[in-house]
Amino acid sequence: VQLVESGGGSVQSGGSLRLSCALSGYSVSSVCMGWFRQTTGNQRTGIAAIDSDGKTWYARSVKGRSTISRDNAKNTLYLDLDSLKPEDTATYYCTSECDWDERFLSLPSNFGYWGRGTPVNVSS
Secondary structure (H helix, E strand, C coil), rough: CCEEECCEEECCCCCCCEEEEECCCCCCCCCCEEEEEEEEECCCCCEEEEECCEEEEEEECCCCCCCCCCEECCHHHEEEECCCCHHHHHHEEEEEECCCCCCCCCCHHHHEEECCCCCEEECC
């Protein structure tokens, strides 16, 4: 199993970004997948997840300005982030294989496989 993130970079406050995660090893629609982010000195925290049946979950910090989606043909997971704020600056990680329980979707221990991350820097 391999997850490879891309799409990170520098963007101004108020802007938008699309993060991608190319998955190999199994189908992106066959498992629960998610996005986490981490800033220096802080724990990795889940911000969005999508289950195999398509249901989604978002952390309060990004709800209403982010969308998690997948392209089965490309076997790729996406995270669209809008109205970006400086506090969204972080390294963003793609992850797969979870037990779907909304109480635990923000916890790294609930997920099995991880990408190496892509950095996002939002300037004011």
